[in-house]
Amino acid sequence: MSQQRPYIVGNWKMHGTRAMLGEVRAIDRAGQRHPKVEVALAPPFTLIHAARKEAEQIGVGAQDCHPVDGGAHTGDISPAMLADAGAGFVIVGHSERRTDHAETDELVRAKAEAARKAGLGVIVCVGESEAERDAGRAEDVVRGQVDASVPTSAGAVERLSVAYEPVWAIGTGRVPSLADIEAMHRAIRERLLAIYGEDGAEVRILYGGSVKPDNAVEILGVPDVGGALVGGASLTAESFYGIIRAASGENVD
Ligand code: PGA
Numbered sequence: 075m076s077q078q079r080p081y082i083v084g085n086w087k088m089h090g091t092r093a094m095l096g097e098v099r100a101i102d103r104a105g106q107r108h109p110k111v112e113v114a115l116a117p118p119f120t121l122i123h124a125a126r127k128e129a130e131q132i133g134v135g136a137q138d139c140h141p142v143d144g145g146a147h148t149g150d151i152s153p154a155m156l157a158d159a160g161a162g163f164v165i166v167g168h169s170e171r172r173t174d175h176a177e178t179d180e181l182v183r184a185k186a187e188a189a190r191k192a193g194l195g196v197i198v199c200v201g202e203s204e205a206e207r208d209a210g211r212a213e214d215v216v217r218g219q220v221d222a223s224v225p226t227s228a229g230a231v232e233r234l235s236v237a238y239e240p241v242w243a244i245g246t247g248r249v250p251s252l253a254d255i256e257a258m259h260r261a262i263r264e265r266l267l268a269i270y271g272e273d274g275a276e277v278r279i280l281y282g283g284s285v286k287p288d289n290a291v292e293i294l295g296v297p298d299v300g301g302a303l304v305g306g307a308s309l310t311a312e313s314f315y316g317i318i319r320a321a322s323g324e325n326v327d
Contacts, residue, residue, distance in 0.1 A: 080294060080321040081235060081278050081301030083197065084115040084308025085137060085165060092121070095128050100311030101318075102129040108322040112301070115308065116165055119151055126160030135163035135195070138171055141184035143192075153185075153192030163195030163233070165303070167223050169241045179222035186225040186234075195233035197280070197303065198223050200262070204242035212240070212254075213261045220265040231270050235278040236262055237303040243283025245305060252296050255281055259298040287316025294321050 084101065086094075098115065105113035114133030117125050126134045140150035156164060166189065167182035186196045200219035202212040220236060238258055243249050250258070259279050266274030281293055282303030293299060301321065307313040 078276070078278055078300065079110055079112045081112045081114070081280060082314075082318055082321050083113075083133075083135075083165075083237075083280065083301065083303050084314055085168070085282075085303055085305050086115065086117045086121075086309060087137065087170070087305060088118060089309055090117050090121050092124060094121070094309075095124055097309070097311050098125045098128045101308075101314055102132050104311060104315040104318050105132040106130070108318050108324070110323070111318050111321045113318055114163065116163075119156075119159075122156065122159045122161050133162050133195075134160060135165065135197075136161045137165050137168065139164045139166065139185055139189055139194075141181065141188045143188070153189045153194055156189075157192050157194060161194060163197065164189045165197045165199060165237070167199045167219075169199060169201055169239060169244060173241075179219055182223040183225060186223070187227055187230075190225055190227065190230060190233075195235070196225065197235045197237050198225075199237045199239050199282070199303070201237075201239040201241050201244075201283070204240075207240065207242065213258060216258060217261055217265050220262055221269070224266075224269060226269065231273045231277055235280055235300070236266070237280040237282045238262060239282035239303060245284070247284050249284050249289060249293070252292060255293065255299065256296045259296065263298055285317060287313055287320065290317040290320035 116135045136156045139153045166185040171177045202215045206215045278300030280301040280303045285302045
């Protein structure tokens with residue numbers, strides 16, 4: 075199993091104006107205090123450049139990208155533009171993108187490949203809906219998403235993470251049982267090993283969906299949970315810090 079640092083990524087979604095740059099600085103200080111944790115933040119596009127300038131240590135990335143380098147695509151942002159703005163990684167295939175913008179696995183894979191070509195790290199999101207879990211199909215659905223969404227070009231495993239985010243757990247305060255998280259991460263790992271061979275062991279599998287300071291220790295302690303993708307609890311340095319500290323394995327400051 076990989077010896078990589080836990081990866082704690084804040085997804086600010088459509089939240090944040092320059093008034094929140096103070097939170098970026100505070101989150102950056104938290105990251106500096108816990109060098110055994112890899113901390114990153116994905117603010118809205120409009121804050122990437124400013125956040126990169128404010129933050130000395132943490133990663134700064136984007137929440138989406140377009141799959142081509144440039145052209146007649148009004149309102150879209152290419153991976154090269156993200157890199158130019160200071161982004162080091164991009165999240166692709168978040169369930170809110172898949173739902174709100176009808177993104178398919180095929181499109182998510184194309185975005186991941188384009189991001190890689192631009193030198194960005196990639197976090198590919200997967201996760202079942204509540205109806206799919208209730209129907210006993212959660213693992214099949216997620217296996218299918220992994221198979222069809224992750225990049226497969228040469229070297230694709232470098233700086234690749236997969237985030238397992240059950241749709242019904244996002245922003246709801248509900249989380250799967252630790253046994254269900256473990257089973258799903260094991261299923262995802264099996265697919266990654268099938269796709270990439272032994273290199274698949276190096277891909278970090280993050281859990282996302284209602285991760286908070288008070289459940290982070292137990293979730294991050296589940297086998298093969300390599301970090302967390304955090305929405306609501308990443309919006310203030312105070313709550314995000316609780317998760318960073320949980321990931322550091324320290325109980326006290
Ligand atoms: P949440 O969001 O932590 O607010 O549930 C997670 C996500 O959507 O990445």
